[in-house]
Amino acid sequence: SSHEHKLNFRKSKEACLSYIQDALLQKQWKRAAEFLTCYVESLEKDYSREHVGPSEIIWRIGTEILWHHSQSSMKEFNCFMEQMKTLGVKRYLKVCLEHVFHLLCNGQIDEAYQNLSLAESWRFGEQTAIQDKEMKLVEAYRGLLDYYSWSKQKNILLEHSEDGFSDLAVEQEMHSYFRKAAVSLKEIIKIPGVWDVFVKCYVDLLEFYGDHNEARQVLNEYAYNSKFPANPNAHVYLYQFLKRQGESKKSLISALKILHDIVPSHELMIDFNTMLQKSKKRKKRRLGLEVIFAALDYAGWKEDAKAWSCLARQVKQIVISEKHLDWITQEWNSRKDWWPAFHFSRYLAKRNWQENKSLSYEKALVAGILLGKDCKYFKYVSHQGCKAQLKRFRMLKKFVNRHNSVYLRIS
C-alpha cells in the first residue's frame, strides 16, 4: 500500500511476491524474473513457521519462469532443478518427479529415465520412509517408461517378423523391459488411487503375454474395489477388455451399468443402449430406454444423430407394439417441462433441418410422438421434409399422424 511507510524485510518480500504473482498471471516472464531475483534472499531467513516457505515458492515460481521464458534453455532449467533438489530434503522426491514431467514434456525420455532411476536409489534416513508415497510414484513412472521401451521393442520385433527376420536380442530386451515394467506397475496399482495410465499399460502387457486372468483381476479390482476412488475410466477399461475377450453381452452390460450411474452422458451409452434394446429381458429393455433418455439430457448429445436414432427406434418400437407405453410416460414425466425448449424449439427445428437432415428426422419422430403432430418441431420439419419430397419424411408424417393419440396418453 502506498501509505505503508513502516517497511521491514517481511513486508518488503510480501510485496515482492505479489509483484511476481501479477507478472506471472500476465505472462510477463522477464518482469517476474526481475522480482524473483530480489525475492531469493528470503532463503536466508527462517520461515519455518509458515505453511509454504520461500524455498518452495522459489522452486515453483522459478520453474514456471524458466519453463516459459524465451531465453531460458533446458540446460538452465535442469541446473535450476538440481539446485532445488538440494534446497529441501523434505521435497526431494517431489522436485524429482516434477523435473521428470518437464523432461517428458520436452521429449527428453532418456534424461527423464535417468532422473527417475537416480531418484529411485535415493535414501535419506527417516525421510525415505516419510516420502514413501512419492517413491512409489517414482517407481511407477520409471515402470511406465520401461513399458514405453518395451512397446518400442515390440514394434521393432513385429516389423522384423513381418520381414521374416527373427531378432533374439530385441526379443530378450523386450522381455527384460516387460519384467521391470510389470513389477513397478503392479506395485502402484495396489494402492488406492487414480492410476489410469498405469493400469492401461499393465493390462496391455498382461494381454500380450497371454495372462488374461491377471488382467481381468486387475481391472475388476480397479473398477469395483470400494477403496479406490470412483473412476468412470475404470469401468471403460474393464468393458473394453471384456469386449476384446469376446465376453457375453450379459457381462458387458453389467460392466457398463455402473458407468451409466456415474456418467450418464458417457459416449459408451450409445453402445449400451443398443445392447440393451436388443435384449430379450424386459428389464434390460426398460433400462435401455432410461439410459438413452438420460444421455440426451446432456447438451453434448443434442446434435448427435446416432443418439437420437437410438431413442427414436426404441420409442417407435414401443409405440408400434402398444406395450409398455408407461415406460415412456415414466421417462417423459420429469422431462416434459424442459425438453421441449431444450430440444424441440422452432429455432432448433430450423437449424437442425438446415444442418443435418438425418438428425432432424430422428428428432422429429421423437417430438411427434411425445408432443403430438401439432408441436412446433414436428410441424416444421415434416413440412420441410414433405416439401422437399423426401420419402422418409412422408412416411414419418403418416406414422405420427396415425399414432397421434399417444402423446395424450403419456403426458
Place this chain on the structure above:
Amino acid sequence: RDFNERCAQCSEVNWGLTDGGRFYCRSCHNVTERTREVVNTDFITNSRVQTISKGSRNQEKNDGGCEWYVCEGFQLVLKKQAEALEALGVCPQMKDEILCNFWRCYLQKSKQAYCKRPAGETIKALSVCESSTDVDSDPDRPSLLHLLSLSESEGDLQTDCSFASSVSKVSESTSVYSGSVDGSLYLMKNQKEKLRMTMPMTLSFCYMALLWLREPITLSELLRFVVEGHIPYLNVFQHFPEKMKLCGLDLRIFCVESWPVYEEVFNKMHELAAFLDLPRFPDITDSCFLHPDMLCMKYLMEANLPDELHNWTCRVVRKIGIGEVDFLTLMPGNKSTRKVKYDVLAAGIIVVVLKLLFLLDDHYEWLLSEFAEERNKNSTEGGPYFEFKKWYEVVKQSLDVEQKKLDEERAKYLWRCEKPLFYSVKNKSKVLKRRQMVVNLQSQFGKLSGSVRRAEKPNPSSFQLSWSEENTDGSCFHGHSLKGVLQEKCGLLTAMNPDYWLCTVKLCNERLCGHLAHYREVEFPQSYHFVLGLFSFLLRIQPSYIHDEVCMIEHKLFNKKLCKKLKYNTVLRK
C-alpha cells in the same frame, strides 16, 4: 613510540604499553611510572580511530578475532554515518566535534566508558593485568576506551583492569553467546535506566547533531537518505574490521531488518537530549533552513504550488506564533512544550493555507478552478490564474508515477549483504551454503530479467519532484497568480472563500492516545486526502502525522473563536 629512554633495569629501548597506559619494557617487563600523554586535541577530534581492544586481554581467539565491546561497534557506525553526511555536504564540524562529543557524553552518562568503574562489571584480581606474558603486538594503537578512561581516573592499575575482568565472566557462559564481549550483558541491561543504544538511535544521534548545527537537512530527509542508501544503516556492520567478529547476540543488536520510523527516531532523540543534560540548542531563527518560512518555501516549490502562497504561509506562521525562536528551539528536558517536527509542521501549514484559500470540501475548489479556467481562456494578461483542477491533474500524474516507482523499489529492496551472519559457528556452513545458493539464483534469474539492474544508487537530491518554468506545456505552477481566489477588502488581500472546516473540534490528549486527532480517510474530503497524500509521499510519513499538525495549527489559529464558541461557518467533522 616516542619514548626513547633506556630501561632502568635492562637498558634496552624496547617499550610496550600496558592496559593502564604505562610503558613497560618488553625485554624485562619492567613497568615504569611514565604514562603516555593521552589528552591531546588531535587525538580526540580524530577520535574515529579504530578501537580494537588490545593488551593483556585474552587475544588468542582461534578465528583471528579480537575482543570488542558493543559500544565500540556503535562508535564505528556513527563514524561511518558522519562521514557519509560529510560527503553529502554537512560541515565537518559535525563529525569532528559535535557528534563525537555527544557520543562521549553518552558513554559517560551511561557508564560504558569514561568513568571509574563501568556498571555491571566486577573487578577481578590483579593477576589478569600482571600476567603480561601476552605482549602487545601493536602498542601504537591502544584501546581508545582505555586511554580515555585514563583521563578520568588516576591511572590506577586496578581500575583499569576492570575492563578486562568482564571478559572471562561473559565469554565463559555458552548460553549467552556473542562475538562482542558484552553483547549478552547489553541485551540484558535494564533499558529504562540507561537509554540503551540501538541502531535507530544512531540516527537520533545524527539528527541531534544536525539540529545542533542547524544544518539544512530535515529528519524526513535524513531518513529518506538512509533508505536510499546514502547513509549507512542497513548492513553497516560489514564495514567493521575483520577482527571484530559479529555473531550470536550481536546480530540482534546490529542487524536491522526494518527501516527506522520517523516517530521512533524523533522521540528517541528528545529522550537522548534530556538524558545527556544538554543545554538549550542553538536558536532557530527565521534565517534558518528549519524555520517554517524557509521550509514552506521549499515544500511549496516541490508541490508545484504558486510562490504567492508563501505570503500566506508566513502570515499564518506569524499569526499563531510558531515562527518564534522560543517555540522552535529545542529545550531538552522541557516536557511542557510540544516537540517541533519542523518538516511536518511546514507541511501542515501549507495544508491549512490551502484550506483557507480553497476550502477543499470537494466542491468549492473546483468551482474556483472553473472561474480561473474561464478567465485564463479569455485573457492571459498578467500571467495565468492558478487553476486547482489543472494543478491537481499534473501533480497527481507525477505523484502516481513516483509512488509506483517507490512501491516497486520497496518490493525489490535487497536486505542482505555479502558479509554472512551466523548465530553460532555451528550453523556457519549452512549459512554460507545458503548464501551461495542465493547468489547463484540471483545470477541466474538476473540474466533473465531483461533490463540491467542499475548498480549505482541515484544521486541524493533534496527535491523529489521538480517542476521547470521552462516547460511550455504549462505544467509548472510556481508563477501562477492567486488573483482568482483572492479579493481586496479594506486594502487587505483576503481569501474569497468565507468558510473553513475544522478537522476536529476537540484535540485528543497526545500522551494518552499518541495522536492529537485520528485520521480516517473516508471521513474527509478527497481533496484534503489528496493533499495529505502528497506531503505524505514527500516526507515519507503516514498522512495521520500531517493531519495531527494540521489540527494543532487550526486550533491555534481559531483559538479565540473556538473558545467563544461562535457560530462560524464551520462544517464540523470529527
